[in-house]
Structure formats: C-alpha cells, structure tokens
Amino acid sequence: MIELPTYAAADIRAAEFPPGVDSFNYRSLIPGLEGTAWEPAFTKIALLAWVAVAVIILFFLVSYRNPQLVPTKRQWLAESVYGLARDNVARDIIGHKGVRFAPYLATLFVFILLTNLWGIVPFAQISPNSHIAFPIVLALSSWLLYVGVGIRKHGFLGYIKASCWVSGAPLWVQPILVPIEFVSNLLLRPVTLAVRLFANMFAGHMILLVFTLGGVALLNAESVFLKPVALLSWAMAILMTFFELGILILQAYVFTLLTATYLQSSLADEH
Incomplete structure (x- = not known):
C-alpha cells in the first residue's frame, strides 16, 4: 500500500501513483502494530482528533480560569463561540428551552470546526472527518440526544407517533406517509448528517491532493512544456485551500x- 501522508509533500511517487483512497490510509504511530487489527488505533488521524x-479543553479551561467583567481576548473569543451556539442556534432554532442544549451544540461546533481545520493546517493537512467513522460517531451522538429528548417529552410511543403521523393529512393517505416519515425522521437523519460532513471533507482533501501532487507530476514530466503548468496546478491548490476554508466552517455550522x-x-408538541 502506497502511503501519501500529506498533499504538500513533494514526493516523486506522485508522478507514478495518482492520489486515491489509499491517500487517506495512515500507518500506526506505535511500532509493532503494523498488519494487526490494532494498527488503526493510533494513526495520524487519531492523533489529530485527540x-x-x-x-x-485547555482553551476553555484557560479562558474561564479567571473570568473578568471586561473580558480578555481569550475570554471574549470563548464567550463569542458559546454565544454563537446559545443565541444564534439554540435560542433561534429551539427557543427558550434550547439554552440547556447550548453546551452540547457549542462543543459539537468547535470540535467539528477544529477537526475540519486540520485539513488545511501545514504538516497535518487531513481532516479526521474525511474518515467516515468520525462523522458517524458525531451523527449518532446527535441522534441519541434528540431521540432521547423526544422520548422523554412524549413517551416512546408518543414520540414515534409525533415523528411519523402527519397532522392534517387525510386518513387514507397516512399509510403512505407514515413509513416515509418514519424512514426520513428516524433513520435517514443521522445518515445524512454523517455523509454530508464526510463527503465534503473527503472531496476537499482529494481535490487538494490532485492539484498539489499533480503539480509534482507535471514538474517531473519529461516534456519541458508541461513543467510551467505545474505552477498553475499549485496556484489552483492555493486557491482551493481558501475555498476549502469556507467549506469546512460552513459544514461545522x-x-x-x-x-x-x-x-x-423532538420538543415540538405536534409535527
């Protein structure tokens, strides 16, 4: 298996081995685990997540260690991030009951944003969310939370009914709508959450790989006419990095x- 650890590495192998799925596979950072079932346990991807x-944790602990009435820059930044999740997401979307979910929403946003940012940070240059396992865990966490909240409010059967029964629809249409609503509201939501995040991070990393390693391949090509095109390929890599910055922030939000x-x-009285 050919390992291409970063898209910025000027590796001559890129001229012979174009970027592909193997570009997302990393060997274990712990010697002796190669070829075992524990090899993926502590790779570069896992290290970036940790x-x-x-x-x-350190940022918020340090920022709120000695809170002041006139906040410092660190405290202001931490309060702004939490305020975004509390005021612009929890209160605006859920209402006054949403404030209790602000810590989870703020943590979710910051974690996804930071793990996404690894994709454009030098020497890291890959997001853990480009591996489907991380988006799946995040999506399942959200799914368990809103399903648990719905069951706590409505009861198990009440939540199933509230999620699947379309109020106001004719009775004869309900046998068609109920299965659709069940699949859409209870099964597909975590799938779409995970796939959307994974697909964007996977595609973004692949695009950066193509342009950067494509420049390496062009620079090492035999034809002298292709060498100047390598500069254009690297320029596109820089441009796409800025574009990827916007995408990764948007995906976290x-x-x-x-x-x-x-x-x-889940908290609504009727659907």
Whole structure:
C-alpha cells in the first residue's frame, strides 16, 4: 500500500501513483502494530482528533480560569463561540428551552470546526472527518440526544407517533406517509448528517491532493512544456485551500444547525 501522508509533500511517487483512497490510509504511530487489527488505533488521524480534544479543553479551561467583567481576548473569543451556539442556534432554532442544549451544540461546533481545520493546517493537512467513522460517531451522538429528548417529552410511543403521523393529512393517505416519515425522521437523519460532513471533507482533501501532487507530476514530466503548468496546478491548490476554508466552517455550522433543528422537532408538541 502506497502511503501519501500529506498533499504538500513533494514526493516523486506522485508522478507514478495518482492520489486515491489509499491517500487517506495512515500507518500506526506505535511500532509493532503494523498488519494487526490494532494498527488503526493510533494513526495520524487519531492523533489529530485527540489533539483537537485537548486544545478545546485547555482553551476553555484557560479562558474561564479567571473570568473578568471586561473580558480578555481569550475570554471574549470563548464567550463569542458559546454565544454563537446559545443565541444564534439554540435560542433561534429551539427557543427558550434550547439554552440547556447550548453546551452540547457549542462543543459539537468547535470540535467539528477544529477537526475540519486540520485539513488545511501545514504538516497535518487531513481532516479526521474525511474518515467516515468520525462523522458517524458525531451523527449518532446527535441522534441519541434528540431521540432521547423526544422520548422523554412524549413517551416512546408518543414520540414515534409525533415523528411519523402527519397532522392534517387525510386518513387514507397516512399509510403512505407514515413509513416515509418514519424512514426520513428516524433513520435517514443521522445518515445524512454523517455523509454530508464526510463527503465534503473527503472531496476537499482529494481535490487538494490532485492539484498539489499533480503539480509534482507535471514538474517531473519529461516534456519541458508541461513543467510551467505545474505552477498553475499549485496556484489552483492555493486557491482551493481558501475555498476549502469556507467549506469546512460552513459544514461545522450546518451540522450544528441541523442538530438544533432535530432537537426542536423532538420538543415540538405536534409535527
């Protein structure tokens, strides 16, 4: 298996092995685990995820260690992030009951944003969310939360009815609508949450790989006419990096916003 650890590495192998799914596979950082079932346990992807968790915890602990009436820059940044989740997502989407979900929504947003940002940080240059396992865990966490909230409010059968029964629709149409609503509201929501985040991060990393390693391939081509095109390929890589920055911020916000929307639907009296 050919390992291409970062899209910025000027590796001559890129001229012979174009980027593909193998570009997302990393060997274990712990010697002796190669070829075993434990090899994926601590790869570069896992390390980036753990570093993101550590950075988030340390940042908020340090920012709120000595809170002041006139906030410092760190405190202001932490309060702004939490305020975004509390005021612009929880309260706007869920209502006054949504404030209690603000800590989860803020944590979700910051974690996804930071793990997405690894995709454009030098020497990291890959997002853990480009591996489907991470988006699946995040989506399942949100799914368990809003389903649990709905069951707690309506009861198990009441929540199933509230999620599947379309109020106001004719009775003869309900046998058609109920299965559709069941699949859409209870089964597909976590799938779409996970796939949307994964697909965007996977595609973004692949595009950056194509342009950067494509420049390497063109630079090492035998034809002298192709060498100047390598500069154009690298220029496109830089341009797409800025584009990817906007996409990764948007995806973190969309994931958090949809989670709040699903929480609101679980708390609603009628659907």
